[in-house]
Amino acid sequence: GQQLNQSPQSMFIQEGEDVSMNCTSSSIFNTWLWYKQDPGEGPVLLIALYKAGELTSNGRLTAQFGITRKDSFLNISASIPSDVGIYFCAGLAGGTSYGKLTFGQGTILTVHP
């Protein structure tokens, strides 16, 4: 089946540093989504991307939908301690039910004060 390869698997950074993570796929997705999950909670949607080449920002977060529709990246600028958590990319392929997503493996982010 379809899989998303997300990297890095984990990151340990200092507060104030910028962070970048990405996802790649061997197949095309029509929608790319980025979620953050805090411990013991469900994932929360951060950014949704709908068009190839689209670049979208949400505060300190910026994400792009790759022009080939097979990749996406998420950048976090000036990290703060509350950015700690697991970040997941997710994609929706054409012809699948709305909401039926394929997930990346996740990036565990640790921010040291």
Added chain:
Amino acid sequence: GAVVSQHPSWVICKSGTSVKIECRSLDFQATTMFWYRQFPKQSLMLMATSNEGSKATYEQGVEKDKFLINHASLTLSTLTVTSAHPEDSSFYICSAGGVSTEAFFGQGTRLTVV
């Protein structure tokens, strides 16, 4: 908008008993809901797709008699873990779709079987 509520947030049960988890869409109608299982520090594993008014579609390797799904209304889907065993202990998460291409997740349920 697009709020999904999952209940309970945690449950402890004895081995051999059954546990029901509810997933509600609070401000929209969800024709489709999804149930996931997640192990610590791992990604979400799709278990089944719950369709309102019809049978759920289970992913390969998921026992449909073990994990009973009911989607009786456009705002409620339930997952019942039958005859639970310690290996069923996990974090279960639901999401609701059908509004747009995004999915909105419940808070998750931590199940511990002792």
